[in-house]
Structure formats: structure tokens, C-alpha cells
Amino acid sequence: MVKIIGLTGGIGSGKTTVINYIKSKGFPVYIADEAGKEVMEYPEIITKINLLFNNEVLLPDGFLDRTKIASIVFQNKELLGQLNQIVHPAVALHFENFKKENATADVIFKESAILFESEAYKKCYATILITAPLEVRVNRVIQRDNITKEEVLSRIKNQLTDEEKAKLATYIVENIDLNETFKNVDQIVNKILIN
Known part of the structure; x- marks a missing residue:
């Protein structure tokens, strides 16, 4: 039986x-965010989402305007919930297919930004939470996305805190020194493979 390891x-x-490192070791990795984008390109999903947003979120090419959708649901929790009710079941089905394709693997990593929020962690054999001090996280995102500190903090505020996630996580890896991080990940994976 393949073990699902949730990573968030x-x-x-x-x-x-960390995910790229795990991939480089040859483990199958499922990235929920990428899968979400993929299922949002299925014709039947496009139709349902466009209806939900009163036919106002289609681009000229027939695909969804994800930027517009994000800006709408960012301010409307109810709509976000309805959007998730369309996307999440499609992603769950997508993941089942991924599991079938990798049925011979010992472990499959499932990366999800909302692993705990969506309660997907309950279907995992174990979970790994990657953390870093707030200041480090803020600086990384400013450099990566070229946005202001305020914008980064506003995004962080919309997520569960590391403390809340830590209560639900099986393993916690603090990611400051990459060599140390990779060493910790190796130890965790070996422990899971042995058990």
C-alpha cells in the first residue's frame, strides 16, 4: 500500500x-496547486465556474481569467467556498488517477498550500510542515515576487499560522540552512520508508 506524505x-x-529536492530523489510528487490549474482548464469546469461568476470571468481564448477570479474570491469568502466545491472534487479525482499511475511507489508526496485548511491531511500517512522565521519568509517573497512587505504580510495573514499547522503536522522542518533542511527531509523519508 502506497504511503501518502502530505507536504505543506x-x-x-x-x-x-524542498519539493524539487524530493523530486530529484526520484519520488513521485503531486502538486495540488498545479493540478488545480490543470482542472480549471477542463471544459466542464470552465462552464461551471463561469456560471458561478455570472459569465464574467472568461478570457477571449475561452479560458478562465484566474487573476480576476482570485481578486473576487479574495474579498468574498462565500464565493471562494463555492469555487472550492467545484475545483476540489475535480482535483481529488485527478489525484486518484495520479495514485494509480504511481501504484508501485512506496511513497507519494502530496504538496498542498492548504493541506490542513482543506483537511486533506487526514488522508495522509504522515505530514511534513516546512517553516521558516517570519522575517526570512517575508524577505524571500519580496525578492521572489517583487512585492511590498505589506502585500506579503497580507497574504500570510490569510493562511493558518505555523503554530496552528504545527499542532496538526507529523514532522516539522525549519528551512533556514538548505543542507540542514535536506538532511532532515532525508531522515524523515527514511523513517517513513522503514515503518
């Missing part, structure tokens, strides 16, 4: 770097 971390924690 707040914005700027460096979870993408």
Missing part, C-alpha cells in the same frame, strides 16, 4: 525548494 508550508517557507 506557508508562503516563503521554501516548500518548492
Whole structure:
């Protein structure tokens, strides 16, 4: 039976770097955010989402204007909930197919920014939370996205805190020194493979 390892971390924690390291080790990695973007290009999903937003979110090419959708749901929690009710089941199905494709693997990593918020962690064998001090996270995002400190803090405020996530996580990796981070990840993966 393949073990699902959930991996998450707040914005700027460096979870993408960790995911790329895990991929380089040959483990199958499912990235929920990428899957979400993919399913939002399915014709039937486009139709449902466009209806939800009163036919006002289609681009001339027939695809969804994700930037416009994001700006709307950022200020409307109810609409966000309805959007998630369309996208999440499609992503869940997508993940089931990914699991079938990787049925011979010992472990599959499932990366999700909202692993705990969406309660997807409950279906995981174990979870790894990538953390970093707030100041480090803020500086990383400012450099990466070229945005202001206020914008970064506003995004962080919309996520569960590391403290809240830590209560639900099986393992916590503080990502400051990359060599140390990779060493910790290796130890965790080896522990999971042995058990």
C-alpha cells in the first residue's frame, strides 16, 4: 500500500525548494496547486465556474481569467467556498488517477498550500510542515515576487499560522540552512520508508 506524505508550508517557507529536492530523489510528487490549474482548464469546469461568476470571468481564448477570479474570491469568502466545491472534487479525482499511475511507489508526496485548511491531511500517512522565521519568509517573497512587505504580510495573514499547522503536522522542518533542511527531509523519508 502506497504511503501518502502530505507536504505543506506557508508562503516563503521554501516548500518548492524542498519539493524539487524530493523530486530529484526520484519520488513521485503531486502538486495540488498545479493540478488545480490543470482542472480549471477542463471544459466542464470552465462552464461551471463561469456560471458561478455570472459569465464574467472568461478570457477571449475561452479560458478562465484566474487573476480576476482570485481578486473576487479574495474579498468574498462565500464565493471562494463555492469555487472550492467545484475545483476540489475535480482535483481529488485527478489525484486518484495520479495514485494509480504511481501504484508501485512506496511513497507519494502530496504538496498542498492548504493541506490542513482543506483537511486533506487526514488522508495522509504522515505530514511534513516546512517553516521558516517570519522575517526570512517575508524577505524571500519580496525578492521572489517583487512585492511590498505589506502585500506579503497580507497574504500570510490569510493562511493558518505555523503554530496552528504545527499542532496538526507529523514532522516539522525549519528551512533556514538548505543542507540542514535536506538532511532532515532525508531522515524523515527514511523513517517513513522503514515503518
